[in-house]
Amino acid sequence: MAMTADLPVLEQTATPRAAPARWSRHARPALGLVVPVVIALGWELVVGLGYSNGRLVPPPSKVFETIVALAKSGELSRHILATLWRVGAGFALGVIAGTIMGAISGYWDFAKRVLDPTVQALRAIPSLAWVPLFVLWLGIFETSKIALIAVGVFFPIYLGVMGAILSVDRKIVEVGRVFRLSGPAMIRRILLPAVLPAYVVALRVGLGLGWMFVVAAELIGASEGLGYLLLDGQQLGKPAQILAAIVIFAILGKLTDWLIEVTAAPLLRWQDAFGARGGQ
Amino acid sequence: MLALKEVGKTYPNGVHALERFSAEISPGEIIAIIGGSGCGKSTLLRAIAGLDRASTGSVTLDNAVISSPHAKIGIIFQEPRLLPWLSVADNIGFGLADLPADVRRERVAAALARVGLADKAAAWPRELSGGQAQRVAIARALVPQPEVLLLDEPFSALDAFTRRDLQDHLLDLWADTRPTLILVTHDVDEAVVLADRVLVMRPRPGRLFEQITINLARPRDRKSELFDTFKRRVLTALDRSLDRSVRDVTDKSSAGEAMWW
Numbered sequence: 001m002a003m004t005a006d007l008p009v010l011e012q013t014a015t016p017r018a019a020p021a022r023w024s025r026h027a028r029p030a031l032g033l034v035v036p037v038v039i040a041l042g043w044e045l046v047v048g049l050g051y052s053n054g055r056l057v058p059p060p061s062k063v064f065e066t067i068v069a070l071a072k073s074g075e076l077s078r079h080i081l082a083t084l085w086r087v088g089a090g091f092a093l094g095v096i097a098g099t100i101m102g103a104i105s106g107y108w109d110f111a112k113r114v115l116d117p118t119v120q121a122l123r124a125i126p127s128l129a130w131v132p133l134f135v136l137w138l139g140i141f142e143t144s145k146i147a148l149i150a151v152g153v154f155f156p157i158y159l160g161v162m163g164a165i166l167s168v169d170r171k172i173v174e175v176g177r178v179f180r181l182s183g184p185a186m187i188r189r190i191l192l193p194a195v196l197p198a199y200v201v202a203l204r205v206g207l208g209l210g211w212m213f214v215v216a217a218e219l220i221g222a223s224e225g226l227g228y229l230l231l232d233g234q235q236l237g238k239p240a241q242i243l244a245a246i247v248i249f250a251i252l253g254k255l256t257d258w259l260i261e262v263t264a265a266p267l268l269r270w271q272d273a274f275g276a277r278g279g280q
Numbered sequence: 281m282l283a284l285k286e287v288g289k290t291y292p293n294g295v296h297a298l299e300r301f302s303a304e305i306s307p308g309e310i311i312a313i314i315g316g317s318g319c320g321k322s323t324l325l326r327a328i329a330g331l332d333r334a335s336t337g338s339v340t341l342d343n344a345v346i347s348s349p350h351a352k353i354g355i356i357f358q359e360p361r362l363l364p365w366l367s368v369a370d371n372i373g374f375g376l377a378d379l380p381a382d383v384r385r386e387r388v389a390a391a392l393a394r395v396g397l398a399d400k401a402a403a404w405p406r407e408l409s410g411g412q413a414q415r416v417a418i419a420r421a422l423v424p425q426p427e428v429l430l431l432d433e434p435f436s437a438l439d440a441f442t443r444r445d446l447q448d449h450l451l452d453l454w455a456d457t458r459p460t461l462i463l464v465t466h467d468v469d470e471a472v473v474l475a476d477r478v479l480v481m482r483p484r485p486g487r488l489f490e491q492i493t494i495n496l497a498r499p500r501d502r503k504s505e506l507f508d509t510f511k512r513r514v515l516t517a518l519d520r521s522l523d524r525s526v527r528d529v530t531d532k533s534s535a536g537e538a539m540w541w
Contacts, residue, residue, distance in 0.1 A: 175361050177331060179375045180349050189377075193365040270365045270404045 058240040063247060066240040070229075080248065082225040083214055086142070087256075090149025091210040095203065097150070098157025105158075106165025107191075116162070123155045128216055135220070145217035152213035153206040160202025164195035197271060200264040204257055211253045226252075281306055282328070282428055282460055286337035288485075289323050296485040297323040300337065303479065303488065307427065308458040312465055312475035314514065316522050320486020321464040325430050328462065329355045341428060354426035354459075358433045360413035362405040368392070368416050369401040375424040391419040394453065411442035415449070422453060429454075431463040435470065447473055451498065468518070472510045473500055480514065482521035487528065489521040 040060040047054035054062065070076035101119065105112040130151060131144075138144035168191055176190040218227020226245045233241035282305040289298040298320035305311055313321050326332040328339050330349045339346040341353065354375075362371045373388040392398045395415040405413060414434060421429060431450075435443040447470060454461060465471050471478045475494055482489040494510050501507060520526045 171359065171361050172363065174331065175363065178329065178349050178355050180351065
């Protein structure tokens with residue numbers, strides 16, 4: 001008797017459960033916007049009601065105005081493109097070098113013994129310490145900036161790739177051996193897919209550092225770029241311009257990171273991970 | 281024929297895992313290797329698979345010396361070891377990369393149907409139960425049609441019902457192409473259900489202690505008295521193998537049948 005009484009209850013709970021699931025697919029990205037929007041509106045209100053003059057911390061509307069003004073004059077796109085080009089070139093170089101070196105050190109024990117201590121020693125140097133040397137060697141223009149960014153990107157990629165290869169499950173590699181895979185086939189069919197999740201993380205960390213170092217590079221001496229906008233804003237006392245540059249940095253950083261995430265997602269659908277639970 | 285001649289293995293750390301193991305195994309025979317822990321069962325299996333090289337002696341299959349993994353020898357491990365980034369179907373077809381895609385697809389589909397997982401072709405390994413995953417592993421090992429299939433405690437991680445189910449299923453699949461099966465196990469019941477011959481090993485160093493031929497017709501009734509008799513024989517041999525006061529009889533057993541009964 002009790003069992004038959006339970007049945008309709010079960011059916012009832014099934015329908016309202018499906019609805020929030022559908023709703024949350026759209027709501028989930030929006031959830032991340034709640035905190036910044038509340039803070040922005042709050043500050044706007046504080047300035048609007050006259051509790052602060054907003055001179056040193058301009059309200060969002062002022063920052064937005066600055067961005068629009070910069071965009072209209074065509075300056076904004078010039079600065080963004082300059083910065084994007086530097087990050088892109090430095091990131092690409094760092095990724096290529098880090099991947100190759102990391103793969104060699106991870107795959108070949110002898111190379112690891114020879115190379116890794118030196119690389120680790122170089123990693124211990126704060127990357128900004130290279131700046132004077134790069135400027136002397138490569139000049140104050142693009143090359144030294146790109147080199148600095150590449151150095152920043154290199155280390156997390158190198159470490160990520162090497163660590164990922166070293167931690168590939170021996171039992172899975174043995175499956176490759178049982179099926180008599182050749183060296184290249186072992187790399188292509190076992191090692192590459194096995195290290196992919198860690199590689200994507202390394203790329204994202206590397207890109208984050210790339211954005212960090214582009215600011216350092218552009219603060220040193222540049223006539224364009226978002227870092228230049230920052231410095232210009234400081235020297236001429238334009239906090240709205242500094243905040244505008246910071247907001248654009250945040251947007252670009254998030255956007256490029258999202259790009260990596262989205263590009264890699266179809267390749268990582270197989271993962272049986274805690275973080276994948278929402279995808280089911 | 282698979283011939284093991286005085287196979288021995290000493291690991292680089294000095295552990296003497298296996299000593300002078302000899303056996304001749306005919307095509308299509310089902311062998312169970314059983315023994316206490318540390319008796320070199322897995323070491324022996326890995327030497328036959330060509331995954332680890334024997335320190336002394338030789339493994340030959342039809343007169344070809346096995347020193348690295350061989351196309352005619354397949355292996356199933358204790359864990360399914362499926363590649364998590366490949367679908368179930370791609371896992372099964374993993375060893376068929378050299379075949380044209382349509383032939384591969386056909387053989388994979390047939391294997392999937394044969395192990396009763398046709399509806400799981402597109403699933404990820406993480407979506408399978410333990411028993412299903414081990415079925416996929418069995419299909420993956422069988423689909424290149426090996427002459428010898430090695431099984432290293434393949435069902436030990438499964439619950440009793442699934443284990444029994446898979447044992448029957450394995451015999452069923454074996455009947456298709458009748459490869460030689462060499463099964464390492466610590467389950468006496470499993471050894472007697474599956475094997476034509478049970479090789480009992482004794483530890484430190486691992487060596488052959490006794491051979492017991494199970495001349496019971498298949499399918500075997502696990503509840504029959506004769507089945508129990510064979511189980512008792514294997515159990516007695518296992519007990520004796522662990523009793524240090526019992527001396528080795530390797531000379532006797534390698535000469536042919538053990539005459540303990």
